Every structure is written in C-alpha cells, then in structure tokens.
Amino acid sequence: MTLKKWLLVLALLTPGLGLIVALIGVAVYIAIAQSFGFYNLSGESGFSLEFWDRMLDRKVFNRAVAYSIYVGVISSFLSVLFAYPLAIWLRKPFPGSLAIGAMLKAPLLVHGLVAAFLFINVIAYHGVLNQLMQGLGLWDEPQRLQNDRNAIGVLLLQTWKNMPFALLLLTGAVQSISDDVLNAARDLGAGSFARFRKVIVPLTVSAMQAALIIIFIGALADFSFQVIAGPTNRQSLSQLMVFFKSSGRWNDAAVVGVSLMIIAIVGSGLLAALTRFTMRGRVA
Amino acid sequence: MTAARLNQVLLCLLLGLTAIWLIVPFTMAVLWSLVDPSEPWTADRLLPPVMSFYRWVDMWLNSSLQTALVNSYVLAPSAALAALLLSMPTAYALGRIRFPGREVCKILALLPLIVPPFVTSIFFTSLLYQLGLHSWRFGAILFAHAIVFMPYAIRIMTVSFEQVRTDHIDAARDLGASAWARWQVAYLPALKPGIFASLLIVFIQSIEEFAIAFIVGSPDFTTIPTLLYGTLGQDFVRPNAAVLSLILVVPNVVLMLILERLLKSANPALSSGKG
Numbered sequence: 001m002t003l004k005k006w007l008l009v010l011a012l013l014t015p016g017l018g019l020i021v022a023l024i025g026v027a028v029y030i031a032i033a034q035s036f037g038f039y040n041l042s043g044e045s046g047f048s049l050e051f052w053d054r055m056l057d058r059k060v061f062n063r064a065v066a067y068s069i070y071v072g073v074i075s076s077f078l079s080v081l082f083a084y085p086l087a088i089w090l091r092k093p094f095p096g097s098l099a100i101g102a103m104l105k106a107p108l109l110v111h112g113l114v115a116a117f118l119f120i121n122v123i124a125y126h127g128v129l130n131q132l133m134q135g136l137g138l139w140d141e142p143q144r145l146q147n148d149r150n151a152i153g154v155l156l157l158q159t160w161k162n163m164p165f166a167l168l169l170l171t172g173a174v175q176s177i178s179d180d181v182l183n184a185a186r187d188l189g190a191g192s193f194a195r196f197r198k199v200i201v202p203l204t205v206s207a208m209q210a211a212l213i214i215i216f217i218g219a220l221a222d223f224s225f226q227v228i229a230g231p232t233n234r235q236s237l238s239q240l241m242v243f244f245k246s247s248g249r250w251n252d253a254a255v256v257g258v259s260l261m262i263i264a265i266v267g268s269g270l271l272a273a274l275t276r277f278t279m280r281g282r283v284a
Numbered sequence: 285m286t287a288a289r290l291n292q293v294l295l296c297l298l299l300g301l302t303a304i305w306l307i308v309p310f311t312m313a314v315l316w317s318l319v320d321p322s323e324p325w326t327a328d329r330l331l332p333p334v335m336s337f338y339r340w341v342d343m344w345l346n347s348s349l350q351t352a353l354v355n356s357y358v359l360a361p362s363a364a365l366a367a368l369l370l371s372m373p374t375a376y377a378l379g380r381i382r383f384p385g386r387e388v389c390k391i392l393a394l395l396p397l398i399v400p401p402f403v404t405s406i407f408f409t410s411l412l413y414q415l416g417l418h419s420w421r422f423g424a425i426l427f428a429h430a431i432v433f434m435p436y437a438i439r440i441m442t443v444s445f446e447q448v449r450t451d452h453i454d455a456a457r458d459l460g461a462s463a464w465a466r467w468q469v470a471y472l473p474a475l476k477p478g479i480f481a482s483l484l485i486v487f488i489q490s491i492e493e494f495a496i497a498f499i500v501g502s503p504d505f506t507t508i509p510t511l512l513y514g515t516l517g518q519d520f521v522r523p524n525a526a527v528l529s530l531i532l533v534v535p536n537v538v539l540m541l542i543l544e545r546l547l548k549s550a551n552p553a554l555s556s557g558k559g
Binding site for chain 2: 008015027039117228
C-alpha cells in the first residue's frame with residue numbers, strides 16, 4: 001500500500017472508528033486515572049493508592065464484587081442452559097416453529113426497565129402470583145416476594161431477558177450442523193445424549209462461548225434490575241459506582257468502575273477457558 | 285410417542301408457558317394503566333372495579349411525559365442520523381478497501397458494546413466536567429448516543445458496502461458517469477436497505493438507552509426511560525408506571541418488526557435489480 005492510500009484509509013476511519021476509540025478510550029483512561037487520584041474534580045490531584053487501599057477494605061465493596069459475580073455467572077449459565085434444548089428442538093422447521101421462535105425471542109424487544117416493572121407487578125404482595133397460590137390453597141397468606149434476599153428475582157429477570165439472545169446465537173450454530181454428521185453419529189450407535197455431548201456441543205462451542213461471555217458482562221454490570229427487583233441489603237457494582245458518583249466521590253466511583261472492567265475481562269477469559277477445557281480433545 | 289406427537293405436546297406446553305411469560309404480565313400492565321383513582325383495585329377483585337383513561341390523560345397533562353417524549357423523539361432520530369453519517373466513511377474503508385489491520389479495526393469498532401454502559405457514561409460525564417461542558421446536556425447525550433451506537437451502523441453499512449457490485453460501478457464509469465452519478469446508480473440502490481436498517485436500529489437503541497441519559501442528563505433532562513425509572517423508584521405509583529411502560533414498549537415492538545423485514549430484504553441482488 002502506498003502512503004497516499006494509507007492516508008486515505010486513515011482519513012476515512014477518523015470520523016467513525018476514530019471517534020469511537022477516542023470516546024471509549026478517554027472514558028476508560030479517565031476511570032483508571034481517577035482511581036489513582038488524578039483528575040480530581042475537588043482538591044489536589046496526584047498519584048495515590050489511597051482510594052484502592054481504602055476501597056479494598058470496605059465490606060460493601062467486597063460484597064458488591066461477590067454479588068455481581070454471582071448474578072453474572074448464574075444468569076449466563078441459566079440462559080445458555082435453557083437455550084440449548086430449545087435451539088436443538090427448533091433446528092428443523094415444523095408447523096408452528098416460526099411462531100414459537102418469535103414468541104421466545106419477544107423479550108429481546110422489551111426494555112429492561114419495562115421487564116422489571118412487569119415482573120414486580122406479577123410478584124407483588126397483592127399480585128397475580130400471590131392470588132393464584134392462595135387460590136390453589138398452596139399458601140395461606142400472601143408472601144413478600146419482591147427484593148428477595150437471594151436475588152432470585154434478579155436472576156429470573158436476567159434469564160428472561162437474556163435467554164432469547166443465547167437462543168438466537170445457538171439456533172444459528174445448531175442449524176449449521178449438517179444432517180449427515182448427526183446421521184453418521186446415529187449410525188455409529190450414539191444415543192441422543194451422546195450426540196449432544198460429542199457432536200452438537202463441540203460444533204457449537206464458539207456460539208456458546210459468545211453467549212456466555214456477552215450475557216456475563218451484561219449481567220455483571222446490571223443496574224436497573226438490581227435497583228428495582230434486587231435485594232435491598234446489597235448492591236451491584238454498577239449501583240455502587242452510581243452511588244459514589246452521585247455523592248461526588250469520583251475517585252471511589254473510578255475504583256469500582258475499573259474493578260468492574262477487570263472482573264469483566266478476567267471473567268470472560270475464565271469462561272472461555274472453562275468451555276474450552278471441558279471440551280478438551282473434542283473440538284477440532 | 286412419535287416425533288410429531290411429541291412436538292405437538294411440547295408445542296402446547298410452550299405456548300402455555302409463553303402465555304404466562306408474555307400475555308399475563310402485559311395484560312396486568314394494561315389493566316393497571318386503566319385503574320380509575322376513584323376506586324382502588326384491591327386484591328380481592330379479578331378486574332379493576334372502575335376503568336378509565338384517567339391515568340393516561342393525567343400523565344399526559346401533569347407529568348414531564350410530554351417533555352420526555354419530545355426529548356426522546358428528537359434525540360433518537362438525530363442520533364440515528366449522526367451515527368449513520370459518521371459511520372459511512374469507516375464502513376466504506378472496511379467494506380471496499382483491503383488494508384492490513386482491517387479485521388482489528390472491525391473488532392475495535394465493537395468497543396462501545398463491550399465496556400459496561402455505566403462506566404462509559406460516568407466517566408464521559410467526568411470528562412464533560414473537566415472540559416466545563418456538563419451543562420450542555422442534550423448535545424452531550426446526542427454525541428454519546430451517536431458514538432456508542434455507531435458499532436451497529438458500521439457493521440451493517442460495512443456489509444452493505446461489501447455487497448455493492450464492482451461490475452455495476454465499472455459499467456457506470458465506462459458509460460461516462462460522474463462520481464455523483466456512479467454513487468446514485470451503483471452504490472445507493474445496494475446501500476438503501478442497510479441505510480434504513482442502521483437508522484432504525486440506532487433510533488431504537490437511543491430511545492431505549494438508560495445509562496447515559498440518566499447519568500449525563502440528571503437531574504433536569506428527562507427521556508422516557510429515565511422518567512419510567514423515576515416512577516419506579518421513590519414515588520412508585522403503579523398505574524403511572526404502567527402507562528409509561530406501555531408508551532415505551534409498544535412503538536419499539538412495531539419498529540423492531542419493521543427492522544426485521546428490512547434486514548431480510550437487505551439483499552443487494554434484489555435492490556439493484558439484478559440476480
């Protein structure tokens with residue numbers, strides 16, 4: 001390539017890719033710098049490990065880390081777990097399969113806040129679920145289900161919202177496996193579980209990894225589900241970061257933000273390694 | 285049990301489940317939005333005792349709904365247009381010029397989708413404070429939306445540019461078409477579905493975006509999601525939240541269905557009239 005052509009490519013990339021890299025790069029840079037005491041909006045700026053030091057000792061921070069990882073990991077596994085059988089079931093079209101696919105993917109179109117509202121409506125103290133359980137005689141009196149301590153509400157919401165996304169990725173991957181491969185496995189005596197374990201999973205492992213990682217990052221950084229439906233005695237990392245920011249403690253918010261990014265990167269790497277490891281020797 | 289029979293059973297089971305996970309919640313939202321304040325909807329009644337559009341009218345007249353609607357519906361098309369215009373040169377380079385590092389650039393363009401939205405928005409706000417631009421809320425949100433959602437436009441437009449047929453461009457050039465005329469006859473027809481799809485997807489994303497609008501816009505710039513978040517928080521009034529939820533979700537479902545059609549029709553062979 002000539003210099004002239006390089007300059008042309010650079011000029012073309014600047015308004016699009018250039019702005020993206022600049023904005024995200026600057027945001028990440030400021031987060032890292034503020035976590036080490038630079039760019040202080042009030043008081044003196046200068047390198048300091050004080051903010052990290054103090055944050056790592058805070059109970060609320062450590063609980064938020066554990067809690068966000070818990071929500072991220074469980075949501076991504078649950079979403080993939082439900083999506084796999086559905087994707088295999090919908091591999092071959094049959095009457096009604098299109099309608100089912102559309103209905104299953106509908107939550108993708110529903111805003112997270114709306115989903116959270118619909119959910120707390122159903123599980124409210126006087127909501128339909130409580131009425132139904134009382135009507136069936138299973139519960140004597142209404143139960144308080146909102147903001148439960150184990151964040152089951154948040155996990156349900158995350159799975160409701162993210163399962164369709166995993167389904168979308170896995171359906172594409174499962175559909176691209178040819179009948180010949182599955183028939184060959186069947187002829188060699190593989191039962192349906194063996195076909196799933198030894199043929200389908202290895203051939204769809206990249207889609208599964210992508211789904212696990214993307215859902216993990218999204219759920220790890222969750223704010224709205226947690227604020228509306230999550231337990232009131234603990235906070236997610238995003239919630240904690242917003243809390244620090246709104247009380248003007250930018251450096252503390254930065255420490256939480258950088259931790260969130262580090263956990264997202266390390267967690268994604270571990271998830272990818274884990275799926276590869278369990279598939280060891282079976283992925284071509 | 286035969287496979288067909290099994291499918292039928294599974295189908296019925298799943299339709300039932302879907303009814304529970306879609307129809308019940310949405311019906312509840314519609315019913316709650318129709319509860320008339322003259323008589324509350326208590327747990328012992330299946331349907332609200334008195335139904336009216338009072339909440340809808342009340343929200344329209346006495347809340348910041350109108351401002352939020354104007355803000356959201358001015359912001360989203362502007363962000364869509366800005367994202368499309370900014371993405372075009374990059375998409376052209378990625379789609380039509382072979383250069384080393386092209387694949388890396390394609391991955392870099394996805395950066396905004398990987399960085400958690402609250403990290404982007406909080407430290408973008410921090411940047412605005414450093415620059416003294418924090419009172420410039422509409423412009424700041426528009427700028428951030430255009431860039432954060434540009435990956436979608438770049439992805440779609442790159443594919444569209446890849447699909448422009450070189451023989452069309454060459455034919456137009458051989459027939460003496462100027463650069464503008466070549467753009468019109470060879471590029472535009474193949475790019476059109478991609479352009480519409482990009483505009484629509486950024487529009488939908490921007491209407492729904494919460495983190496940036498909430499962090500950069502607070503306290504005085506409201507969009508529909510930030511208003512909904514407000515009604516779900518401290519002053520939670522269930523019927524009002526129901527009204528807002530429906531206002532947020534219904535247009536988007538319609539737009540998404542249009543988008544799906546557009547993406548299906550994004551076939552250059554059809555749009556350029558050649559098989």
